[in-house]
Each structure stands twice: as structure tokens, then as C-alpha cells.
Amino acid sequence: MIAKAIFSVALFTVVATSAKAQECTTDFLGTKTLYSAPLADNVKIPDGYKPVFVNYVGRHGARHLTKSPQAAYIYRLIAKADSANALTTLGQQLKKMVGVLDKVEKGNTKSISVEGATELMGIAGRLYKNNPSVFTGRPKVTVAVTKEIRTRQSADAFLKGLKPLLSNSEIIGTGINDTTLRFYDLSPAYLEFEEKGSWKKVLADLKSYLSIPELNERIAARFFTADYVKNLSADNKDVFVSDLFGFATIVYSLEQEIKQAGYRRQDVSFQSFFTCDELATLSRIDVAEDFFKKGPGTDINGIQVKIAAPLLVDFIQTTDNYIADKKISANLRFSHAETISPLAALLNLNTTANMGTYLQLINKNWQSGKVIPLSANIQWILYRNNAGKYLLRCLLNEKDPSIPGLKPAYTNFYEWKDVKAYYIKRLKAIGANPKSNMLSYLKEVK
Structure with a gap:
């Protein structure tokens, strides 16, 4: 432990003086942003209504890496450079830091973290607190x-809460x-879009606009000798910086x-190798890729949105099922x-x-x-009154x-029949039939 403490102090001193990232905000985290619990729910439920049913879909909680640090390109490159005596002083510090992360991650990859389990237990507790009537009697939960x-672990953590x-x-x-x-793994059209879609050129243009090759060169030069950097290809530097940012x-x-x-925490303060501006720039690339591959992109009816139709259909059908038979209280x-x-x-x-070009949207219209x-x-959350009317x-x-385009019956509450009609219209606009086989839809959607 003493050796670790000495290493921690030395590492923090060297890194802190090399880049002023310690004072940066965490806005650069993008999809790795930790979940923020909302303020107390003070929304007024319309008179006579109470929550009776929940449809929920959530992302897994905060997680570990999906592969060990040793499997990353950065690990292999550092080891190779070290053998060639081509690491700078900062490069040696990076090597030690990656070694620490490797020990932290040993046996944990692909799993949610303690932080992730805590996030999910908190969400579960608030779901119950805000909707206790959903869970009265002997509720059935799917x-x-x-x-x-990590999704099974997330379910376990949620249920634990x-x-x-x-x-x-x-x-x-x-x-x-x-x-x-x-669904994104089951659609041939989406897999082709992911590999060859027009988003790739937009992202390449953005990288050029943000001078990413020059940024990669500048960052690589901190860790490797000048001669070694000269022998690294542009792609090598790009992957190295991407791994470091990850x-x-x-x-x-x-x-x-x-x-x-x-x-x-200082022993793995990889963000300290960057300036705040560099973190923000790399984050813009990450956000752009998420926006074009997973979000609205330049076409709200594009394949990257259409593929979610099976889940929307499931939400509609299971809500209707509850209204019809009251068997399941929460999905x-x-x-x-x-x-x-x-x-x-x-x-x-x-x-x-929101749709737009990369110059208009990054971290503005969509974060x-x-x-x-x-x-x-x-x-x-489905609400019912004694007259048998439903709000969502x-x-x-x-x-x-x-x-x-969807008019609320009360502030933040919509008539279920209006919601259903709105989303059925939306599904038809993208060529999905709510009564069709959704697996077939995924295979056929263009």
C-alpha cells in the first residue's frame, strides 16, 4: 500500500503539470455520463386518477470495460514502444496507469459496476415511491x-431495489x-448502414473540420519519442487516442x-493527459457518431430509427393487454x-x-x-380513474x-387513446404494421 501511495503522488504530480484537465467538467463523458437522479416528483396527478401499470425499458447501469485493457491497441502499442525505449516520461506514467486499470478490471469486464447497481436500485426505489398503487396486492412483474x-445484472440490481x-x-x-x-443486431439493412452508411462521410468531414489528425499527432507526441511517432500511421494514432479517451x-x-x-482515483486519471479543449473535441466526435448511428441523424425516418419499431409495438400491445386483462402490473x-x-x-x-448537420447539432440540439x-x-406510466378512463x-x-404533435389532456398527461393513435400513425409512416411479425419487419425494413 505504501508503494501504491508513493506511485499515486508521483503520478499525480507529473500528469497534473502536463495538462490542466483536473479542472475540466465531466461534460465530455457522453454515453458514459453517470445517471443523475431527478428532483422530487412534484407533478400533480389529475383528480380521480392513480397509476396502475408501468412499461419500462432501461439501459444497463454504469459498467466496466467490455474488454480487458490488455486486449486494447493502446496496451500493445505501449508495450512495443517500451521495448524499443521509445516512451517519454509521460509515456512511462501512462504505462503504469494502464497497468493499474488492468488490475482494477481483472475479472470484471462486461459487467456493471457498483455504481451501476446503485443507479438502478435508486431508479427502482423511485418508481415504487412515485407509483405505489401499481404494486399493491400481488403484482405480477415481467x-x-x-x-x-450486464443487462441481466442490471435487472437483478433493479429488482434488488x-x-x-x-x-x-x-x-x-x-x-x-x-x-x-x-433489434439493431437483427436488421440486415441497419448492419449495412452501420458499415457503409452516409454517416461515415459526415463523421470524416467533422474530424477534418475539428483537425482530429493534428490533435492525434499532438497527443501521441506526449508519450512516444519523435522518431517513434513518425513511424505510426494516422490510423495507429487515431486508435491510440480513441483507446486513451475511452x-x-x-x-x-x-x-x-x-x-x-x-x-x-488519481492512479487512473487518464483525463489528466488531455487538455479541457481536447476532451471537448473528442467528445464531439463521440456524440456525433451516436447521433448519426443511434439517433435522429439527418433522417428521422431513417433505418437507425425505424429499427426501434418492434419495441414501440411491444409497448403499445402490452399497455393494451393490461387494459384488457389486468394480469401484468409492470413490464x-x-x-x-x-x-x-x-x-x-x-x-x-x-x-x-431533431435533425441537422454536424455543424448545427453537436452538443446543442442533441446530447x-x-x-x-x-x-x-x-x-x-398508465393511470386509471373510477370511470375506466386511462391517461399516460x-x-x-x-x-x-x-x-x-401530441396534445396533453392535462399537463404531462395524455389520453391513452390519443397516444396509441399518435404512435400507430408514426409506425405506419415508417412502414411498420403494429400487428405484423416484428422479426420479419426487421429483416425486411430498408
């Missing part, structure tokens, strides 16, 4: 996840449902794990950023449906840290968004 372990609040409940399965939750964003999710491994789904972002755009929530932070979620409240990250 749970769906994807094939990724919810179940102690329930006097008696029935949890129905924790099944994998990739059709409605990993490490800088992930460590905010790992506070407890860093402590448990016997280190301090809980745990998924990914690639699930939440296109659904938010398809639902026209706030500015998630990934606000739309799809870690543990991002969309909730439909739609929440994005536990806040009330505006829905352009």
Missing part, C-alpha cells in the same frame, strides 16, 4: 434482458428478448472498484444505449427527434449524456419530455 450479462418494497409479488421470468431489445471516460464508473483494488426491460436512443427518437421525445447516459430509461405519462430519464 422481466426481459438481452444476451449480454424494488422487491424489498413489495409485500408480495410474482416475478415472471428473466427471459432474453433480442427481437425487441437488440479509458478516461470509463473510470468515472469504477470509483468503488478502484478503492477495492487498493488504489486512488421491465433492460437493454443498451443502441436500444434507448432510437426508441426516444421514434417517440419524438424532446429534441431526440448523448442527457438522452442515453448510463442507466438511461423510458417509462410509460411518458418519462425520459424520469423527466417529462415534450412530445411535438
Whole structure:
């Protein structure tokens, strides 16, 4: 522990004097932004109504890396440069820092972190607190996840926060449902768009506009000798900087794990290798890629939005099912950023449906840290009065968004029949039939 403390002080001193990133905001985190609990819910429920049903879909909680640091290009490049005596003093510090992160991440990759579990337990507790009547009696709750372990862990954490609040409940399965939750993996047209879509040129233009090649050159020169940098291709430098930025964003999710491994936050302060302007610039690239690949992009009816149709259909159908038979009190789904972002755009929530060119939109009209932070979620809360009328409240990250073109019956509350008609019209506009086989739709959608 003494050696670790000495290393921590030395590392912090060297890095802090090399770049002034310690005072930067965390706006650069993008999709790695930690979930922010909203203020107390003071929205007035219309007289005579009470919540009776919940439709929920959420992104997994704050997580570890999806692959070990040793599997990243940056690790191999540093090791190779070290063997060639081509690391600068700062390069040696980076090597030590990557080694610390590797120890922190050992056995944890692909999993949610302690922070992630805490986020989800908090969301579950607020869901119950704000809608206790949904969970009276013996509520039946369905749970769906994807094939990724972090979504099952997220479901477990959520239920850990919810179940102690329930006097008696029935949890129905924790099944994998990739059709409605990993639709982006099942659509050939989307996979082709991801690989060859026009967004790639837009992103390349943005990188040129932001002088990313020069930025990569400047950053690489901090860690490697001049001769070594000359032998690195532009792509090598780009991947190196991308990996370094990725490490800088992930460590905010790992506070407890860093402590448990016997280190301090300074020991993995990768953000300190950048200036604030550099962090902001690299973040703009990340946000742009999310916007064009997962969000509204330049076409609100584009393939990157159309693919969310199966999940919207599921929300409509399960809400109707509750109204018809009252069997299921809550549907809980745990998924990914690639699930939440296109659904938010398809639902026209706030500015998630805004389109524009990269010069107009980046971090202005659409911010990934606000739309799809870690543990991002969309909730439909159904309310009923004694006359059998239904209202719906739609929440994005536990806040009330505006829905352009849908008129509320009361502030933040919509007639269910109006919501249903609005979204069926939306589905038809993108060529989806709410009564069709959604797996077939994914295979056929263009």
C-alpha cells in the first residue's frame, strides 16, 4: 500500500503539470455520463386518477470495460514502444496507469459496476415511491434482458431495489428478448448502414473540420519519442487516442472498484493527459457518431430509427393487454444505449427527434449524456380513474419530455387513446404494421 501511495503522488504530480484537465467538467463523458437522479416528483396527478401499470425499458447501469485493457491497441502499442525505449516520461506514467486499470478490471469486464447497481436500485426505489398503487396486492412483474450479462445484472440490481418494497409479488421470468431489445443486431439493412452508411462521410468531414489528425499527432507526441511517432500511421494514432479517451471516460464508473483494488482515483486519471479543449473535441466526435448511428441523424425516418419499431409495438400491445386483462402490473426491460436512443427518437421525445448537420447539432440540439447516459430509461406510466378512463405519462430519464404533435389532456398527461393513435400513425409512416411479425419487419425494413 505504501508503494501504491508513493506511485499515486508521483503520478499525480507529473500528469497534473502536463495538462490542466483536473479542472475540466465531466461534460465530455457522453454515453458514459453517470445517471443523475431527478428532483422530487412534484407533478400533480389529475383528480380521480392513480397509476396502475408501468412499461419500462432501461439501459444497463454504469459498467466496466467490455474488454480487458490488455486486449486494447493502446496496451500493445505501449508495450512495443517500451521495448524499443521509445516512451517519454509521460509515456512511462501512462504505462503504469494502464497497468493499474488492468488490475482494477481483472475479472470484471462486461459487467456493471457498483455504481451501476446503485443507479438502478435508486431508479427502482423511485418508481415504487412515485407509483405505489401499481404494486399493491400481488403484482405480477415481467422481466426481459438481452444476451449480454450486464443487462441481466442490471435487472437483478433493479429488482434488488424494488422487491424489498413489495409485500408480495410474482416475478415472471428473466427471459432474453433480442427481437425487441437488440433489434439493431437483427436488421440486415441497419448492419449495412452501420458499415457503409452516409454517416461515415459526415463523421470524416467533422474530424477534418475539428483537425482530429493534428490533435492525434499532438497527443501521441506526449508519450512516444519523435522518431517513434513518425513511424505510426494516422490510423495507429487515431486508435491510440480513441483507446486513451475511452479509458478516461470509463473510470468515472469504477470509483468503488478502484478503492477495492487498493488504489486512488488519481492512479487512473487518464483525463489528466488531455487538455479541457481536447476532451471537448473528442467528445464531439463521440456524440456525433451516436447521433448519426443511434439517433435522429439527418433522417428521422431513417433505418437507425425505424429499427426501434418492434419495441414501440411491444409497448403499445402490452399497455393494451393490461387494459384488457389486468394480469401484468409492470413490464421491465433492460437493454443498451443502441436500444434507448432510437426508441426516444421514434417517440419524438424532446429534441431526440431533431435533425441537422454536424455543424448545427453537436452538443446543442442533441446530447448523448442527457438522452442515453448510463442507466438511461423510458417509462410509460398508465393511470386509471373510477370511470375506466386511462391517461399516460411518458418519462425520459424520469423527466417529462415534450412530445411535438401530441396534445396533453392535462399537463404531462395524455389520453391513452390519443397516444396509441399518435404512435400507430408514426409506425405506419415508417412502414411498420403494429400487428405484423416484428422479426420479419426487421429483416425486411430498408
